[in-house]
Amino acid sequence: MSRKIGKEKGWGSRTGRTTKRKIECAVTSELESADLSDEILKTILTVPSELHEAIKEILAKRERVRTEHGPAKVAFKTKLGTLFNGDCLRVLEKLEDESIDCIFADPPFNLSKEYENGKSDRLSDSDYWAWTREWLDLCCAKLKTGGAFYVYNLPKWATLIASHLAKKITFRHWIAVDITFSMPIPSRLYPSHYALLYFIKGGRPNRFTPPRLPMETCPRCGKELHDYGGYKMKMNPQGISLRDVWVDIPPVRHSKYKNRDANELSLKLLDRVLDISTQEGDLVFDPFGGSGTTFVAAELKRRKWIGAELGDCSSIVERFKSLERDHSSLERYRLGLNQLFTDKALMARHKHGLPLDNYRVSDEQIRRVIRVVSSDAPKNQKNRQTTEQSTFPDL
Numbered sequence: 001m002s003r004k005i006g007k008e009k010g011w012g013s014r015t016g017r018t019t020k021r022k023i024e025c026a027v028t029s030e031l032e033s034a035d036l037s038d039e040i041l042k043t044i045l046t047v048p049s050e051l052h053e054a055i056k057e058i059l060a061k062r063e064r065v066r067t068e069h070g071p072a073k074v075a076f077k078t079k080l081g082t083l084f085n086g087d088c089l090r091v092l093e094k095l096e097d098e099s100i101d102c103i104f105a106d107p108p109f110n111l112s113k114e115y116e117n118g119k120s121d122r123l124s125d126s127d128y129w130a131w132t133r134e135w136l137d138l139c140c141a142k143l144k145t146g147g148a149f150y151v152y153n154l155p156k157w158a159t160l161i162a163s164h165l166a167k168k169i170t171f172r173h174w175i176a177v178d179i180t181f182s183m184p185i186p187s188r189l190y191p192s193h194y195a196l197l198y199f200i201k202g203g204r205p206n207r208f209t210p211p212r213l214p215m216e217t218c219p220r221c222g223k224e225l226h227d228y229g230g231y232k233m234k235m236n237p238q239g240i241s242l243r244d245v246w247v248d249i250p251p252v253r254h255s256k257y258k259n260r261d262a263n264e265l266s267l268k269l270l271d272r273v274l275d276i277s278t279q280e281g282d283l284v285f286d287p288f289g290g291s292g293t294t295f296v297a298a299e300l301k302r303r304k305w306i307g308a309e310l311g312d313c314s315s316i317v318e319r320f321k322s323l324e325r326d327h328s329s330l331e332r333y334r335l336g337l338n339q340l341f342t343d344k345a346l347m348a349r350h351k352h353g354l355p356l357d358n359y360r361v362s363d364e365q366i367r368r369v370i371r372v373v374s375s376d377a378p379k380n381q382k383n384r385q386t387t388e389q390s391t392f393p394d395l
């Protein structure tokens with residue numbers, strides 16, 4: 001394009017000189033932000049003509065990845081959402097700029113996994129990175145100012161993704177999602193977290209409503225697992241502040257809960273992300289549908305959604321035909337949010353005579369728990385009489 005403008009106007013003319021200056025400025029700023037090493041920059045200076053061929057080849061390869069797949073087709077729709085079967089790049093190109101409230105992306109990690117989608121998950125590192133930058137940039141453009149962008153990946157890729165995104169949008173958190181049950185890697189530390197990057201566009205999030213979590217307690221007796229010393233009375237009765245290390249996200253392993261063979265995230269993770277960064281009616285986009293966890297969470301939480309999946313969409317379609325199981329999982333995950341103790345923990349404490357009057361627990365919750373335990377009374381008459389008097393404050 002620069003050559004055409006140069007030829008038409010002539011670089012010597014006034015307009016030509018201005019255009020040339022503008023192009024030089026744009027190229028300089030791109031080069032500066034491209035993190036090129038001194039060696040590469042010096043090479044560009046010394047062997048421009050040799051580089052032309054190499055650059056043309058890189059550009060052609062990127063173009064092939066970009067246009068490999070044809071237009072995406074609608075796979076199905078609900079009142080709230082639309083799933084497209086096809087390449088997320090095609091879907092992203094069609095979305096309006098600044099139209100999405102929250103993007104959640106869990107791409108293939110380039111680990112040579114079988115996805116049955118006709119796309120290789122075994123790209124060279126540089127091809128994977130070029131492709132990743134492509135969809136990251138489009139996502140940034142489609143996100144509303146104040147919207148949230150979450151990217152889930154291996155720490156190895158997350159470092160690059162974070163530094164790339166930080167040039168365009170605002171870093172908020174690197175959330176470590178515990179995956180204790182992964183496979184050990186010889187001569188490396190045991191990998192036990194995935195990175196969930198959380199960015200926003202602009203300086204202030206439109207929404208930030210993280211849920212508070214119940215205290216971790218012994219499942220048998222309800223005793224605190226951590227020592228809160230003399231601060232018990234100062235603890236927020238709404239629960240513990242959400243940390244940037246999430247150790248309570250279950251893997252989806254059991255075949256009873258799995259919607260397909262591999263790479264399915266827990267609904268609990270998406271429930272939390274949508275709690276933090278969206279409210280009812282907001283628009284959520286996930287470029288890498290997989291088994292449809294993001295879409296299910298959005299649908300059940302009454303958010304609008306748009307998604308893409310390159311491979312077979314039938315497991316998502318099937319999942320949406322009966323959402324009861326997902327609905328009850330979601331309800332289970334949400335039990336105990338925004339309160340210091342779950343009812344179950346309180347009942348266990350009550351039965352084991354552990355005190356509560358050193359915490360600010362709501363009267364309503366204590367009444368509810370006493371009611372449930374009392375209805376259990378004939379089975380446990382003796383124990384109840386002693387613990388009820390000794391552990392619960394007067395109401």
Ligand SMILES: C[S@@+](CC[C@H](N)C(=O)[O-])C[C@H]1O[C@@H](n2cnc3c(N)ncnc32)[C@H](O)[C@@H]1O
Nearest residue numbers: 087088106117264265288290291293309310311
């Ligand atoms: C890691 S899985 C996502 C799993 C999903 N988060 C879930 O909980 O089920 C990545 C998915 O992205 C799909 N995929 C890969 N390349 C794609 C592309 N260019 N456009 C759309 N989907 C793609 C793969 O087929 C795979 O199903």
